Amino acid sequence: MNYKSNRRTAIKTMATGAGLLTLxxxxxxxxxxxxKILGPKxxxxxxxxxxxxxxxxxxxxxxxxxxxxxxxxxxxxxxxxxxxxxxxxxxxxxLPWGEGMTRSIEKGFNDPVNHDELITGFENIIPKVQAAGYDKIICFSGNRRGMSDLDGMRNCAIGLRKLMPIAEKHNVTLVMELLNSKVNHRDYMCDRTSWGAGLCDMVGSEKFKLLYDIYHMQIQEGDVIATIRKYHKYIAHYHxxxxxxxxxxxxxxxxxxxxxxxxxxxxxxxxxxxxxxxxxxxxxxxxxxxxxxxxxxx
Known part of the structure; x- marks a missing residue:
């Protein structure tokens, strides 16, 4: 996902394979x-x-x-x-946006330098989300910048665990988006469903889940239906x-x-x-x- 109007666009259509013409x-x-089957309703x-x-x-x-x-x-x-x-x-x-979330998605929970600002922002917005009658809010891992996946997972878990008490109190789930790092978000850390599921286990709260973006995960890892079936308990939203x-x-x-x-x-x-x-x-x-x-x- 990219929330800027100047997001780079790619190919508009795919040419139909010659083999399909014989089907x-x-x-x-x-x-x-x-x-036609679905109809207007x-x-x-x-x-x-x-x-x-x-x-x-x-x-x-x-x-x-x-x-x-x-x-x-x-x-x-x-x-x-x-x-x-x-x-x-x-x-x-x-899935609301909110205060503390207008920062670049490249600077997320995987870097402890960002924790204070992120935690303050989420502590401010989570009660407002609940007051509005909503129960989720989006978040991001940030880019690797040379960091190992395990260190990034640990850092994310440390920051997110600090927010779980307020998330649980207000019944608001933080939902981390899975993004591809091949085309749209180079170096983004949470780019595989297995890594996101591991982070969910490490955080250890039902108030932290994943956003499974079908577009991004088809590019990054494919096997969409099998992945959804395997990891669905970790997924709180789809795009x-x-x-x-x-x-x-x-x-x-x-x-x-x-x-x-x-x-x-x-x-x-x-x-x-x-x-x-x-x-x-x-x-x-x-x-x-x-x-x-x-x-x-x-």
Whole structure:
């Protein structure tokens, strides 16, 4: 995930492999069939959310209203100033942004130099998250900068453990995002699901979990469905995105999202799935509606 408007973009679409032309159906027809089966009403097995930063060119209140029309019930990665607008329209914020979180994601909990500032920021925002009726907030590991994975894990655990009492008191879960370090976030430490799960075990609290970003983890480690099935107990939130390029999640990319969503549902997951792709077409809201329809498995 990148929360800056000038995030570098990659390939918009994938060329359809010549081999697919010989099959009785194509990925495009499979997605179209899925959408037809789902119809205009949502099925309710997936709680739909959307990341605000991907639609920053749309007025915020207008965007909230448009998201609600689609059936989305959460607009996420928003700070306290935006929460009243979300509430006004009857939506929630499944994964809030907040004070102390505007720093670079490169400087996170894996470096003890950052702990005092991070801890102060989270101690300030966690009660506000609870007061607003929300129960999660995002956090980051930071970059390696030559640090070993084990030392980074230990450092993260030391800092995060200091926040667990206040997180537990206010019933707010800190959710660390898994990001790829191959393409988008060079040197980022929490770039593998196994490392994140190890950190969860080391912290030892149910108020620390992972954000499994499907886009990032497809790039970094692949094997998405098997990984979700293996590590689902550590995951508190999911994000989508087309690979390559982080654009629409339809036939233009390599992942088949209906199967991924079904695997998530089968784990017993009851949280939200946040659409976090950058629309590449003229009608952003149409792309968002398509993404929700694709993920709204029966």
């Amino acid at each position: 009785p159906w194509t990925m495009e027809s499979a997605f179209a069939t899925s959408a 949502l099925n309710g097995k997936i709680n739909h959310s959307v990341c605000r930063w991907c639609y920053s060119k749309i007025d915020f209140e207008v965007f909230v209203q448009e998201a609600k029309k689609i059936g989305i019930t959460s607009v996420e990665l928003c700070g306290p100033d935006e929460w009243p607008i979300i509430k006004k329209h009857g939506l929630t914020c499944a 989508t995105g087309g690979v390559p390029g982080r654009h629409e999640i339809d036939e233009t990319q390599e992942l088949y999202y209906p199967a991924i969503m079904k695997a998530i549902v089968e784990t017993g997951y009851k949280g939200f799935v946040g659409q976090e792709f950058i629309p590449s077409r003229k009608d952003d809201i149409a792309s968002l509606k398509q993404g929700v329809t694709i993920c709204d498995v029966a």
